[in-house]
Amino acid sequence: MSKPSxxxxIRQVASHALGSAEILLLEWLPEGTRSGKEWVARNTTRGDRHAGSFGVSIDSGRWNDFADNAAHGGDLVSLLAYLRGCRQVEAAQEIDQRLSLGLFSSTNMDTQRLTKRIKASEEARRVASQIERERLQKKHSDVALQAAELWRMAKPADxxxxxxQAKGVQPLNLRQLSQGRLLVPLCCEGRLVNLQIINAHGVKRFLAGGRVQSCYSPLGKISDGCRLYICxxxxxxxxxxxxxDSPVVCAMNAGNLxxxxxxxxxxxxxxxxxxxAGDDDRQTLGNPGRIAANRAANAAGAMVLFPEWPADAHKDLSDFNDLHLWRSQHKKIQS
Incomplete structure (x- = not known):
C-alpha cells in the first residue's frame, strides 16, 4: 500500500481537528466566545480592538475576517497556519501532536485502515453534531421562555x-428591571427569543445560550412601501x-448584519x-464596519449609507449615534 501524501x-488532520474544534479555538483565540455554531474573536494578527469581525465555524472549520478580504480559509489547519504565520504542513504537524493523532509519525500506516478510521470519525462527528443541534434548540427554547418572563416582569424604561442620557435617545420600546438594568428585545420572525441586558454603566450582555445570529431588535412598524433601516x-x-420616523432593525453587531x-x-x-446604515470604523484596521455593511447590502440587494463626518469630528466617532451626539454638543458650544 502506498503511503498517504x-x-x-494535512486533510486528515483537518478532518480530525473538527472533533476538538472548540478546545483548539479556546487555546488559539482565548479571548473569543461561542455564538451558536461560530467562534467569534478578535483577529490577533492585527490591531483588532473588538470581537465580531473574525469568526470560525465550529462545524466546518471555515473562517473569515470581515476586515480583510484576503483572510479566510476552509479548515482549522489553514486557520492555525494563518495565526502562526507558518506553512500548513507545520500547522498540521502541531495539531497532530496536540491531539496525539500520530498521523505524521506513523510512516507505515495502512491506507485502508486510515480510510476506515476517517469514516468512523466522520460518522461520530455527524452524530455528535446532531446531538449538539438538539441541545442548542432546547437551550434556545429555554432562553426564549426566560426572556419572555423577564420582559413581562420589567417596567417601561426610565x-x-x-x-x-449618555446616548441622547429616548427609551422607545425598552424595558427596565431593578438595579437599572435595561432590556433590549431580540426577535426572530417577529418572536422574542433573547434579550440584551445593559446595566447602569453601559455594560452589555445577552442571556447566556440564547439566539443572536439572524436575530434583531425592532423599532417601529414595518409596512409595505416603507424604508427599512438595518444597523x-x-x-x-x-x-x-x-x-x-422610519422602522429600524438592529443586528447588534457587524457580524450579524x-x-x-x-x-x-x-x-x-x-x-x-x-x-x-453602516458603522464607519475609521480607527480600526480594514474598517470592518464598512466592509460588513457593504457585504450585507450586496447580499440583500439593499442601499448602504454611512455617517458624513464634519471636518472637525474626532476620528474615534464611528456610527450615527456618535454623529448625533457630536452635533448636539457642537450646537451647545455655538449657543
Missing part, C-alpha cells in the same frame, strides 16, 4: 437612565428611528426599501 495527511447597535437604531439583511429581504421581499 503530505496533502492527504427616560433618565444613565445609558439613555448594528440599538442606540444607533434609536437615533435613526427618532430622526427619520448580513444575516439580518437577508432575513428581512426573505420576509418582506421587494415590498420594503432596505437601507444598511
Amino acid at each position: 503530505t496533502l492527504d495527511l 427616560r433618565q437612565h444613565n445609558y439613555l 448594528e447597535g440599538w442606540a444607533t437604531g434609536a437615533t435613526l428611528h427618532i430622526h427619520t 448580513k444575516a439580518v439583511a437577508m432575513a428581512m429581504r426573505e420576509r418582506y421581499g421587494q415590498s420594503v426599501e432596505l437601507v444598511i
Whole structure:
C-alpha cells in the first residue's frame, strides 16, 4: 500500500481537528466566545480592538475576517497556519501532536485502515453534531421562555437612565428591571427569543445560550412601501428611528448584519426599501464596519449609507449615534 501524501495527511488532520474544534479555538483565540455554531474573536494578527469581525465555524472549520478580504480559509489547519504565520504542513504537524493523532509519525500506516478510521470519525462527528443541534434548540427554547418572563416582569424604561442620557435617545420600546438594568428585545420572525441586558454603566450582555445570529431588535412598524433601516447597535437604531420616523432593525453587531439583511429581504421581499446604515470604523484596521455593511447590502440587494463626518469630528466617532451626539454638543458650544 502506498503511503498517504503530505496533502492527504494535512486533510486528515483537518478532518480530525473538527472533533476538538472548540478546545483548539479556546487555546488559539482565548479571548473569543461561542455564538451558536461560530467562534467569534478578535483577529490577533492585527490591531483588532473588538470581537465580531473574525469568526470560525465550529462545524466546518471555515473562517473569515470581515476586515480583510484576503483572510479566510476552509479548515482549522489553514486557520492555525494563518495565526502562526507558518506553512500548513507545520500547522498540521502541531495539531497532530496536540491531539496525539500520530498521523505524521506513523510512516507505515495502512491506507485502508486510515480510510476506515476517517469514516468512523466522520460518522461520530455527524452524530455528535446532531446531538449538539438538539441541545442548542432546547437551550434556545429555554432562553426564549426566560426572556419572555423577564420582559413581562420589567417596567417601561426610565427616560433618565444613565445609558439613555449618555446616548441622547429616548427609551422607545425598552424595558427596565431593578438595579437599572435595561432590556433590549431580540426577535426572530417577529418572536422574542433573547434579550440584551445593559446595566447602569453601559455594560452589555445577552442571556447566556440564547439566539443572536439572524436575530434583531425592532423599532417601529414595518409596512409595505416603507424604508427599512438595518444597523448594528440599538442606540444607533434609536437615533435613526427618532430622526427619520422610519422602522429600524438592529443586528447588534457587524457580524450579524448580513444575516439580518437577508432575513428581512426573505420576509418582506421587494415590498420594503432596505437601507444598511453602516458603522464607519475609521480607527480600526480594514474598517470592518464598512466592509460588513457593504457585504450585507450586496447580499440583500439593499442601499448602504454611512455617517458624513464634519471636518472637525474626532476620528474615534464611528456610527450615527456618535454623529448625533457630536452635533448636539457642537450646537451647545455655538449657543
